[in-house]
Amino acid sequence: MVEGPGCTLNGEKIRSKVQRGQKVKEFRGSLTTNTQRNATNTISFQIFMGCQYTGVETLGKELFMYFGQRALRVHFGMDGSMQINPTDIKSRKGSPPVLEIHLTNDTVSFFDSTVEIRLTEDCEQRVRAMESLDVCSCKFSFSHAEEIVRRQSCRMLCDVLLDQAVLPGVGNIIKNEALFDSGLHPSVKVKQLTDTQLHHLVKMTRDFTLLFYKCRKTGSALNKHYKVYKRPQCGQCNGAVTVCRLGDNGRMTYFCDRCQTGDPSEVNVSKLPTRNTLVGWAYQCSMGSNDHVAKREEEEWACQLCTLINQPMSKACDACLTPRPELPKDNVSPESSPFTRDLIKYPCNAFSKPQEGLKVNRRAAFGNTTLMFTDLSPKASRVNSPLPLSSTNSQLNSMARGLNKHNVCQGKRSSPSYASGGWQDKSGELSKGESTMVSYSQPHKKMRIDHSPFSVSNKPQNGTHHHLRIVD
Numbered sequence: 001m002v003e004g005p006g007c008t009l010n011g012e013k014i015r016s017k018v019q020r021g022q023k024v025k026e027f028r029g030s031l032t033t034n035t036q037r038n039a040t041n042t043i044s045f046q047i048f049m050g051c052q053y054t055g056v057e058t059l060g061k062e063l064f065m066y067f068g069q070r071a072l073r074v075h076f077g078m079d080g081s082m083q084i085n086p087t088d089i090k091s092r093k094g095s096p097p098v099l100e101i102h103l104t105n106d107t108v109s110f111f112d113s114t115v116e117i118r119l120t121e122d123c124e125q126r127v128r129a130m131e132s133l134d135v136c137s138c139k140f141s142f143s144h145a146e147e148i149v150r151r152q153s154c155r156m157l158c159d160v161l162l163d164q165a166v167l168p169g170v171g172n173i174i175k176n177e178a179l180f181d182s183g184l185h186p187s188v189k190v191k192q193l194t195d196t197q198l199h200h201l202v203k204m205t206r207d208f209t210l211l212f213y214k215c216r217k218t219g220s221a222l223n224k225h226y227k228v229y230k231r232p233q234c235g236q237c238n239g240a241v242t243v244c245r246l247g248d249n250g251r252m253t254y255f256c257d258r259c260q261t262g263d264p265s266e267v268n269v270s271k272l273p274t275r276n277t278l279v280g281w282a283y284q285c286s287m288g289s290n291d292h293v294a295k296r297e298e299e300e301w302a303c304q305l306c307t308l309i310n311q312p313m314s315k316a317c318d319a320c321l322t323p324r325p326e327l328p329k330d331n332v333s334p335e336s337s338p339f340t341r342d343l344i345k346y347p348c349n350a351f352s353k354p355q356e357g358l359k360v361n362r363r364a365a366f367g368n369t370t371l372m373f374t375d376l377s378p379k380a381s382r383v384n385s386p387l388p389l390s391s392t393n394s395q396l397n398s399m400a401r402g403l404n405k406h407n408v409c410q411g412k413r414s415s416p417s418y419a420s421g422g423w424q425d426k427s428g429e430l431s432k433g434e435s436t437m438v439s440y441s442q443p444h445k446k447m448r449i450d451h452s453p454f455s456v457s458n459k460p461q462n463g464t465h466h467h468l469r470i471v472d
Contacts (some may be wrong), residue, residue: 003167004060004136005213010082012056014065014108017084020055022103024048024067029099044117048072053103054120056125060134060168064123065101065108071120072101080113133170134208145202149190158186159247161205170205174212176229176254178205184271185262186246188255192264200269225275228254236273274279288301301325393407 027045051067058064063074076082086109089096132141133148145167152160160166160176170178179186181204182197193201208449215222227235234241234256246253263265300309303317304325335471 001078002061002080003171003174003212004134005209005216007063007076007169008058008136008213009216010076011056013062013084014056018053018056018103018108020053022053022105024051024053024101026102027099028102029097029109047117058125058134058136059130060136060164061171062168063177064118064127066120066123069120071118072099073116073117073118073123074110075114076110077112077114079122079447080157081111082113083109083111130168133166133168135167135174136213140206142199142202142206143204146195146198149202150198152190153191154189155190156192157184157201157246158251158253159249162247162249164253167205169209173226173229174205174208175251176232177208177225177227179255180228181208181258181272181275183260183267184264185260188262188264189403194264196269197264197267200272200400207297224402228256228447230254234259277301339466343373 002151018085027048032045048067050068051070054066054068056063056065061075063076065072066075074080074082074193083097085107089100089109095111097111098113099110101108128326131137131139132144134140135145148166149160152163152166157179158175158222161170161178162172164170178201182201184193184197184201190198212345213223214220215225223230228241231241231254237256237258239256239258241254241256243252245251299313301314302309304316305319305320305322306320308317308319310318310324314324
């Protein structure tokens with residue numbers, strides 16, 4: 001059975017590849033064959049000639065193609081499929097199309113499907129009335145779905161989930177896996193469930209539907225996520241899976257007697273095992289829960305008034321008590337990567353090439369991480385460049401961070417030694433302006449002079465060696 005996710009993907013393909021406004025040129029296929037049985041259909045399809053294609057919508061397992069005032073309702077059944085501009089007029093199983101819609105520029109072919117003629121207004125009203133219950137729809141409502149399911153109090157869960165008037169789009173695969181994830185036997189009645197268990201059942205149904213959709217869209221195997229469906233052994237306890245025909249329609253049902261109980265009072269929702277799937281179980285990835293990436297609230301911030309670099313947890317400036325500026329809201333599209341949403345623009349980098357070597361220690365959810373920014377290209381010294389801030393503000397910044405002149409390297413850089421990772425010492429001292437600039441460049445780090453030998457090529461003549469190191 002082509003379930004809701006497969007029908008939704010077919011609708012998305014038509015929506016993206018078939019341009020609206022094209023006119024119907026011809027209908028072909030077995031439904032239009034001029035036989036005694038299909039004579040009525042042949043005459044009926046002629047009313048679409050010259051009509052413009054105006055759009056497509058899906059509801060559960062149904063697909064609606066609109067042509068002005070009339071529409072085609074397509075149900076894919078057990079093995080139905082669809083092709084756009086096919087190179088071969090046969091399906092994968094070799095069967096001819098039941099209907100070919102030849103438009104001005106495109107051709108849409110349906111195989112092993114049921115096609116009916118409907119009024120566009122009726123189809124649109126049906127979609128609007130049921131889209132909040134469609135497990136594949138972005139407008140799915142948990143509260144509405146729970147209310148409709150609760151009304152089926154005397155019916156078994158296996159029947160309620162497959163009822164397209166209750167939860168459109170749920171098929172046999174979703175039914176069996178959702179009941180397994182809920183720990184409930186398929187024969188349990190709705191009235192036996194608590195509100196928490198009912199909510200959890202609806203959520204598991206929606207979650208596995210999203211997983212189903214994701215696998216079909218990316219081309220990954222869905223069967224590796226099965227726990228009971230068409231499995232000889234339970235994917236959780238390795239016990240034997242029971243297969244039987246159950247419910248009003250006698251649909252094949254798969255369940256595990258160990259993991260699924262017939263007494264809902266024995267089911268504790270909080271202790272049910274969770275899946276580890278590619279959608280992290282359906283919501284974690286989409287909500288961007290990345291513990292391995294530092295969040296915005298974890299970065300240091302600069303005061304707009306006195307330029308003091310404050311700690312991440314500070315709500316106001318430590319020096320002038322100016323409130324922390326609000327973080328700008330990024331316009332992030334839903335399709336963007338979760339990693340991009342959580343990427344931090346550090347004050348020392350601004351996503352440009354750093355001008356000097358710098359270590360930055362970051363505290364994230366997984367522990368401490370050290371970032372090293374190094375520029376190995378030879379550049380002219382910036383000692384004589386204009387100061388970005390006044391000396392008064394720079395001194396305030398230095399005092400607030402606990403730095404003094406003994407923590408600052410008293411030496412100038414030279415290109416050869418800087419490229420090798422250190423700074424050479426000069427006999428002369430820095431001027432007052434130069435010292436102020438160095439203290440401002442890294443006000444939140446303590447510096448010390450480490451007396452360690454350089455390589456022979458960088459050895460100064462006076463025999464004194466100084467190597468700047470940044471310590472935390």
